Amino acid sequence: MTTPFITIHNVETGEVIERVMTANELSQLQADKAANDAAIEAQTKAEFEKAAILAKLGITAEEAKLLLS
Amino acid sequence: LQPGTTLGDLAYSSATANTNTVLPIGTSDQVLTVSGGVPAWATPSAGGMTVLASGSLSSTGVNLSSISQDYIDLYLILRNMNITSAGQVLNMRFNNDSTGIYQISNSSSNGYQVAATSTSMGVGIGNLSTSGDNSFAITINDYKNSSFKIGTAISATVENAGDFGLGDQRFMMRSATAISEINLFMTSGNFSGTYILYGVK
Numbered sequence: 001m002t003t004p005f006i007t008i009h010n011v012e013t014g015e016v017i018e019r020v021m022t023a024n025e026l027s028q029l030q031a032d033k034a035a036n037d038a039a040i041e042a043q044t045k046a047e048f049e050k051a052a053i054l055a056k057l058g059i060t061a062e063e064a065k066l067l068l069s
Numbered sequence: 070l071q072p073g074t075t076l077g078d079l080a081y082s083s084a085t086a087n088t089n090t091v092l093p094i095g096t097s098d099q100v101l102t103v104s105g106g107v108p109a110w111a112t113p114s115a116g117g118m119t120v121l122a123s124g125s126l127s128s129t130g131v132n133l134s135s136i137s138q139d140y141i142d143l144y145l146i147l148r149n150m151n152i153t154s155a156g157q158v159l160n161m162r163f164n165n166d167s168t169g170i171y172q173i174s175n176s177s178s179n180g181y182q183v184a185a186t187s188t189s190m191g192v193g194i195g196n197l198s199t200s201g202d203n204s205f206a207i208t209i210n211d212y213k214n215s216s217f218k219i220g221t222a223i224s225a226t227v228e229n230a231g232d233f234g235l236g237d238q239r240f241m242m243r244s245a246t247a248i249s250e251i252n253l254f255m256t257s258g259n260f261s262g263t264y265i266l267y268g269v270k
Contacts, residue, residue, distance in 0.1 A: 004128065004259075005127075005128035005129060005259075006132065007124075007127055008131075008134060009122055009132065009133050009134065010134050010135050011121050011133055011134060011136045011137065011266065012135035012137065013135070014122070021129070021130075029129065029130075029254070031167075032167075032189055032254070033256035033257060035188060035189070036157065036191070036256050039191070040156070040195070040196070
């Protein structure tokens with residue numbers, strides 16, 4: 001896998017540099033990726049569970065919204 | 070009062086009885102004000118929006134560092150943003166602070182109790198496709214104050230499922246430190262597009 005790059009734009013001086021991520025930055029990126037993946041998995045699971053409940057009740061998502069409004 | 074002899078000059082009463090003072094015409098765009106109890110021309114202080122930085126989104130992340138503390142709000146525009154690895158969300162944090170101090174709402178849940186313990190903020194609806202000209206307009210209010218930071222993020226994106234996402238989010242950073250750096254990043258692949266950062270007075 002290619003090491004990711006990061007761009008640093010110093011707003012005060014206007015200097016822009018692009019460099020390979022440091023070990024610390026790579027470690028943080030992996031942690032961020034794990035957190036994002038977990039969030040997506042939780043969202044997918046919640047949507048699956050919601051669909052299962054709707055199927056059990058035999059109503060659509062719109063009907064459920066109407067019911068709760 | 071006797072009129073002046075030079076185009077645009079003004080005369081006003083001085084402190085000495087029956088004596089007038091001539092105020093020469095100012096320069097273009099100057100406005101008439103009062104200084105020391107007498108009329109004076111002055112250049113109005115700059116207001117509105119100032120471009121602080123602009124450039125291309127590239128790499129896995131872009132850090133906008135050393136942001137001036139001379140403004141009230143920051144306004145960040147991302148145009149034609151696209152990604153190389155589908156199914157992600159645009160991540161944002163401030164001051165490169167990756168501790169659990171963030172919260173960002175989703176589009177349908179504003180005004181609710183939050184934990185504010187996320188380590189970054191997912192801007193937009195998420196699950197981005199690789200074929201979008203995605204747009205983001207992010208406002209960071211009162212960014213240099215010594216209390217919690219707040220802001221809004223509006224986005225128009227193309228989702229991986231083929232839908233379009235209209236994001237209307239509020240966010241907070243549970244920190245009293247002034248914002249001097251904005252960190253934008255993907256967790257996989259690169260992004261492309263352009264950014265413009267404005268300072269707003």
